[in-house]
Amino acid sequence: MSKATIADIAREAGVSVTTVSRFINGNYRKMSPATRLRIQATVNRLDYTPRASARQLRRGQSMIVGVIVGDISNVFSSLLFKGIYNVLQPSGYDIMLMNSNNSVDQEKDEIERLLSQQVDGLIIQPNACYFEAYKSISTAHLPLVMVDRLTGDQPHQISQVASDNFDSCFSLGSKLLSGPYRKVVVLSRVLSQVSAQTIRAEGFERASQALKKKYVRIEMGDHDGSWLSKQIRKEIADMAEDGSTGKTLLVSLMGPLLFETLASLRELGLVFPRDLGLVSFDDWDWSQYVENGIYLLEQDPKAMGEQAASNLCLQMKEAKAGRDPYGVSKSYSLPVKNVPAPSV
Amino acid sequence: MSKATIADIAREAGVSVTTVSRFINGNYRKMSPATRLRIQATVNRLDYTPRASARQLRRGQSMIVGVIVGDISNVFSSLLFKGIYNVLQPSGYDIMLMNSNNSVDQEKDEIERLLSQQVDGLIIQPNACYFEAYKSISTAHLPLVMVDRLTGDQPHQISQVASDNFDSCFSLGSKLLSGPYRKVVVLSRVLSQVSAQTIRAEGFERASQALKKKYVRIEMGDHDGSWLSKQIRKEIADMAEDGSTGKTLLVSLMGPLLFETLASLRELGLVFPRDLGLVSFDDWDWSQYVENGIYLLEQDPKAMGEQAASNLCLQMKEAKAGRDPYGVSKSYSLPVKNVPAPSV
DNA sequence: TTGTATGCGTTATCAC
């Protein structure tokens, strides 16, 4: 019977509810060892568990953190969650996880649900391009950390953790395009309104501009594999037309896209690095076993989650102390690791 | 200010809290259109959000479901969660996700936390080998579904959803071992007390017994890659000794293990299907791009999650109606898909 | 060192 309450314990142990409450919260200071043991025994005997809802109502604090990710089936999101969990769980917080499916509408509903749960803080991988969508959180001065993506008008007093998307792409693009490549083709998916892929594309675009190489961007959106194959073939085949020499550098801007890219290349009979150079963002090393490996730009989603959760903890501590949580807000830029492989 | 309460709305709108409560819960039947509109406006103006904790306390129902997975960074777990989420979220349930790290101790703590949150139901990928560990849930008659793994003494009145591990392995083993393979070596990780891998291994063992072929099991546990390489080399190299002919069939019993297996094979300079046959369980098709693809035994974790969540919903409906949730308990065995590839 | 009494925000039972 999990229905025992603090009153039952008090009655059975012959003490008052206050004393039991103190016991439950570890306030043994004002309590004789005798009563302490008696309460302990009763708690065990009745298999008592405090009701979180009653506690929350009374203390105005839930010890729950809300997390919204874009797509939990993406390895990025699951590693992000793992990092968050590793920090929050030992600190006593429980996590309510939401999957926005990269949809602004669903995200809106999920934020509302999280707010009504009175979460003590939120970590969001945002879908909306304007911060307006998260205003209800910031006006309530609720601890908040945005991860991975940034809204266009991201207020500086809100914490954010993201990879160093632009610089890593600009730098790799500059390095590779200064070689024999004649052009770069970047592949993106970009289903949500805001995405790290856009910034990554910009990095490659700037690099190509500086080196006066051709730059093409293919955005897959909802298209299927055959559509992608057609685009890739077109971009690879135009060599003759413009009379330029050298191979094409193909860049997949997110992990799951690499998958579809490989399918297209196989379908088209294209082999790397013979026919083209291939580079991809990815957060998991499986591609090292594809041929002789694929050149990767690798993020560390787990570290991102840990960083986000750490800052959130800080904010929640401030909030608990009655201070403005945004006083300890901070922006973090995480390095992107280059994992060389003979695919370029 | 998200601090508005039902009383504030009542005062501002000039009605009683009862009426506001009725409005919040959609009971428009007993309410004049005029008051309804007036309340609506006030709710919007004050940006009112009902406090979930107060609601929970009063109704004795949380609309929260607890989910415990073994390792969220494993694709299996994240797809499982996605399936669960797809069913539960539209039904109005929020999900508290816990990651047990395949540890019985951590799992125990997490169950306690979930119980104190007064979750309306639980879905667990169990770590303990005896159901004893989950007794506190079943004695409270809380809706419960066990997924993927089964405790040794799993009570029949508790719902369970798992893949058809034994038959799929026995069947594939029988098929392949009736060919020119001289022996089968199965690789498992098995860190938790209970695991689907054990049942899978049994499937291959029985098949090998029936066909009088040699059967060897290698359990990685916490060992590292070089240890694995040594084991594999030993098993592949014993051909001369026993004078038998034919290749060895190597079976990786879980997705993440395939990764380490490939690393070992590469290190040993072993090539499939030339030097050996390779088969693996996995829940994601990335391996089709490794060489010419790897023969896969593929589960459908998302379907497993959906099935588990559907049954949990049924149970929760029963519980809400005051009936025994375990009256609608059921066992589901999900098919394992064979994805042929020239690695055998 | 221990106990009494009040209120957190909501729903539900009854009365009007």
Added chain:
DNA sequence: GTGATAACGCATACAA
């Protein structure tokens, strides 16, 4: 149609 009021289980200010 509408409203007063009593719980739900817990934590704490205030007594003793």
